[in-house]
Amino acid sequence: MSVAFRREGDEEHLEPKFEIPIPPGPNLVTARGLALIDARLAALEAEIAELVQQGAEQSRIDAAKRDLRYWQTRQITAELVPQPDGETVEIGTQVTFRHNGKERTLAITGDDEADPAAGMISFSAPLARALLGAEVGELREFAGKEDALEILAIVVVPGATKA
Structure with missing residues (x-):
């Protein structure tokens, strides 16, 4: 039987959607960086709720959820750096x-x-x-x-x- 007759949709021929890669090493952040992560999480949660409410395409919802998982991981693994003294070059x-x-x-x-x-x-x-x-x-x-x-x-x- 031809593929055209048995295929449910075009989704099976699309490239798989992989998770966003996490940079290797520790997740050192400044206070500003941590605030940016928190803001990005809040924006994504609101975006997902809006997409679901609007009945958006599942692929858009899935993409937003993938971004949310990335930023949740970044928030969980964040290590706030101590305040630099300005005597040496440091993060911050x-x-x-x-x-x-x-x-x-x-x-x-x-x-x-x-x-x-x-x-x-x-x-x-x-x-x-x-x-x-x-x-x-x-x-x-x-x-x-x-x-x-x-x-x-x-x-x-x-x-x-x-x-």
């Missing part, structure tokens, strides 16, 4: 440094809070790993080059930690 600090003759400023955040376009990189990014633990005036190796990064300033990011 903003660091100004010189690399290849150019001055740059980046904030070090948790994985889910990172937004490179806005100058916020995850603590697990290679550049952040090279910067972590550095002090003002220190030279750091990066990309196989000695003294590639010169630390110019470190400040605690406002709102990154609980007061």
